[in-house]
Amino acid sequence: MIVRFRFCLGLAVWLIALSIGVVGDEVEELVITDSDREHWSFHSVVRPSVPKVKNSGWVRTPIDVFILAKLEQVDRQPNPPAEKRDLLRRAFLDLIGLPPTISEQDQFLADESPAAFERMIDDLLGRPSHGERWGRHWLDVVRYAETNGYERDGAKPSVWRFRDYVIDAFNSDKPYDRFIIEQFAGDELPDASTETVIATGFHRLGPFDDEPADFEQDRYDQLDDIIRTTSQAFLGITLGCARCHNHKFDPLSNHDYYRLGAVLNPLKRPLNGRTELDLPAGTLAQRAALMERDRRIDEVRKQIAEVRDSIRAEFLLSGKSALPADAVAAFVVAADKRTQPQKDLVARHAPQLEAELLAALPDDKRQRIAEFGRQIVSLREATPDLPRGYFLTESNEPSPKSFLLFRGQASARGPEVQPAVPIVLTKDGSKFSSQPSTHGTSGRRLAVARWMATAENPLTARVIVNRVWQYHFGEGLVRTPSDFGIIGEEPTHPELLDWLADWFARDANWSIKKLHRLILSSSTYQMSKVDHPIYGEQDPRNVTMWRFPYRRLEVEAIRDSMLAVSGQLRRSMGGPGVYLEIPPEVLAGNSDPNVVWPKFDESASSRRTVYAFVKRALVVPFLEVLDVCDTTRSTELRNRTTIAPQALTLFNGDFANRQARHLAERLIRDAGDNLGLQIELAYRLTLCRPPTPTETATMQRFLTDTAGAEDRRLALEQLCRVILNLNEFVYSN
Numbered sequence: 001m002i003v004r005f006r007f008c009l010g011l012a013v014w015l016i017a018l019s020i021g022v023v024g025d026e027v028e029e030l031v032i033t034d035s036d037r038e039h040w041s042f043h044s045v046v047r048p049s050v051p052k053v054k055n056s057g058w059v060r061t062p063i064d065v066f067i068l069a070k071l072e073q074v075d076r077q078p079n080p081p082a083e084k085r086d087l088l089r090r091a092f093l094d095l096i097g098l099p100p101t102i103s104e105q106d107q108f109l110a111d112e113s114p115a116a117f118e119r120m121i122d123d124l125l126g127r128p129s130h131g132e133r134w135g136r137h138w139l140d141v142v143r144y145a146e147t148n149g150y151e152r153d154g155a156k157p158s159v160w161r162f163r164d165y166v167i168d169a170f171n172s173d174k175p176y177d178r179f180i181i182e183q184f185a186g187d188e189l190p191d192a193s194t195e196t197v198i199a200t201g202f203h204r205l206g207p208f209d210d211e212p213a214d215f216e217q218d219r220y221d222q223l224d225d226i227i228r229t230t231s232q233a234f235l236g237i238t239l240g241c242a243r244c245h246n247h248k249f250d251p252l253s254n255h256d257y258y259r260l261g262a263v264l265n266p267l268k269r270p271l272n273g274r275t276e277l278d279l280p281a282g283t284l285a286q287r288a289a290l291m292e293r294d295r296r297i298d299e300v301r302k303q304i305a306e307v308r309d310s311i312r313a314e315f316l317l318s319g320k321s322a323l324p325a326d327a328v329a330a331f332v333v334a335a336d337k338r339t340q341p342q343k344d345l346v347a348r349h350a351p352q353l354e355a356e357l358l359a360a361l362p363d364d365k366r367q368r369i370a371e372f373g374r375q376i377v378s379l380r381e382a383t384p385d386l387p388r389g390y391f392l393t394e395s396n397e398p399s400p401k402s403f404l405l406f407r408g409q410a411s412a413r414g415p416e417v418q419p420a421v422p423i424v425l426t427k428d429g430s431k432f433s434s435q436p437s438t439h440g441t442s443g444r445r446l447a448v449a450r451w452m453a454t455a456e457n458p459l460t461a462r463v464i465v466n467r468v469w470q471y472h473f474g475e476g477l478v479r480t481p482s483d484f485g486i487i488g489e490e491p492t493h494p495e496l497l498d499w500l501a502d503w504f505a506r507d508a509n510w511s512i513k514k515l516h517r518l519i520l521s522s523s524t525y526q527m528s529k530v531d532h533p534i535y536g537e538q539d540p541r542n543v544t545m546w547r548f549p550y551r552r553l554e555v556e557a558i559r560d561s562m563l564a565v566s567g568q569l570r571r572s573m574g575g576p577g578v579y580l581e582i583p584p585e586v587l588a589g590n591s592d593p594n595v596v597w598p599k600f601d602e603s604a605s606s607r608r609t610v611y612a613f614v615k616r617a618l619v620v621p622f623l624e625v626l627d628v629c630d631t632t633r634s635t636e637l638r639n640r641t642t643i644a645p646q647a648l649t650l651f652n653g654d655f656a657n658r659q660a661r662h663l664a665e666r667l668i669r670d671a672g673d674n675l676g677l678q679i680e681l682a683y684r685l686t687l688c689r690p691p692t693p694t695e696t697a698t699m700q701r702f703l704t705d706t707a708g709a710e711d712r713r714l715a716l717e718q719l720c721r722v723i724l725n726l727n728e729f730v731y732s733n
Helices: 002-019 034-038 062-073 084-095 102-110 116-125 128-141 160-171 176-188 194-204 215-235 254-264 284-317 325-332 340-360 363-382 444-452 460-473 494-507 512-520 533-538 555-566 621-625 644-652 654-671 675-687 693-704 709-724
Strands: 402-405 413-417
Touching (some): 084 116, 102 675, 128 160, 176 460, 215 460, 494 512, 555 621
């Protein structure tokens, strides 16, 4: 039976090897030709000339020229400008994810200067809430969550520091090329720091099975998660499809996949058994210095213990201790011979005994302990503690060998492979070279990161400017933002994409805030959303960008806006995730509901949604029903569904009803008993406009038809609930 099994296994491996082109100990590699590099996204980025247009008066930025040129080709005109109020709310929700306050509305509407909108853009980009808004977009792309998924769904310790790093990076306008390098190889940089090491948590964000059936196969599954995310997030290619065979559509080979795997292979996951560990966020040398410091501190503490122990026995037998007699007797017994009751006594009375020993110390021994204490302080000052971080590590040991795996199976090793980047993306097909970093790591990731983060890379700048465009307009210029390959969609405006990519990398020096300013300053961004009966029929997907698109807000912006207008939003930034409300009936299915999810605290949870604790195996229903991203993989674009549970959640859910109640209380507090002022305040807070005469009359009739002060308060609460459920509230202007 064993012989038969081995024969079948050997035959299977032979057939697999044959199917992918194994010749002896070699595997036939896909040959990349010049024609393979002819796909548009593999061409070098070259800035195109700006086209000529007829309606030059509409043009504010070069973006407008490219958009208008395509419209004029099909004899269309762009929509008229959006109303000033609409543009105000659009920009606020777009850049910071919150509606403008009434004072901000009044200030902008009163400013007749042509530069008013640009000044407002600069103001919004400078606010801390900008990073909270745009950092969430990036967290989607890099599959951020705070637990591992799978059956046990263990917590990722200190992972929230990566989230805070991302928010800070957007707020500080960290150049995107540096942003890439820090996440992929921040520990290998010559100027590596706590910040850049925390950034490498990027590699560790994916799902992790802490009790796999096959540990070796699971190791390659972890590498696969990093390879897929890296190639999609930074390069917009689906290299993960080449794990088992050459890519079916793109010129990406099985060898390309495993060569990038060789770059990542030195990374290790810090574990204690199956328990995930965080580490001091520093380089190998910094962590080694901390270990040495702690070793020396332990030695000093042993000396302190020896000084105290030198009088312990004498003091206990002297009768001077105030401890109960049974406790004294327990301390006298050798530790390894104590009964359980004696161990309990020792644990209970140890602090009191230590205090008595310190008071009874002779002066010379007290001085020695004080000197030891100063030594500990000095050691800590010389080598301070580092924040804990969640990241993979490399050691200074030789990098492990890497192999091509037949059909992606760890048990079916093929030939050895060396680190490299995909051949089709290099001008001359040159091989990869790296030097060990100054911090003792292999230097492989730093070499790849620097290759990705150059203006010469044909994909990197195109991919990120397309993502930024997508988050502003709902769709990218390439509508498959993580697949610029052959089966991905071609750009709707290829010249504009390349102009933006070249401008971004060279003129803007990879500044995403400059890219925001350019886009928002354009007439294209400032168009209205009104429909056009002919254009809408001819171009329902708005491919030619004849109007600003309709977009439902993401769940974070909806929830944060509700908190903001109700007056409940807490603006504190950073730190561990907060636990949003989960209905008891959802938790009831868990064996220990109080452990799996802490008791709801409304005040603590009333922070921006980017700080919500993200548990992979238990998604907050409010977030899930409104299309929060799938955290098991890189999310290029969230689902945008319109389903009945969304209306039910927003109209009947506990959160929405609580905010309606808080908003009603705010209206009473700020507008008193004047129904007209209450209604106007409600509309201006939520929709950033006054109510129409018809809306005012309808709402007043609803409120006045309710008898009694308490009934009227409840009616006002229901009025607020209706306004918070208007399409106008949950859609961008």
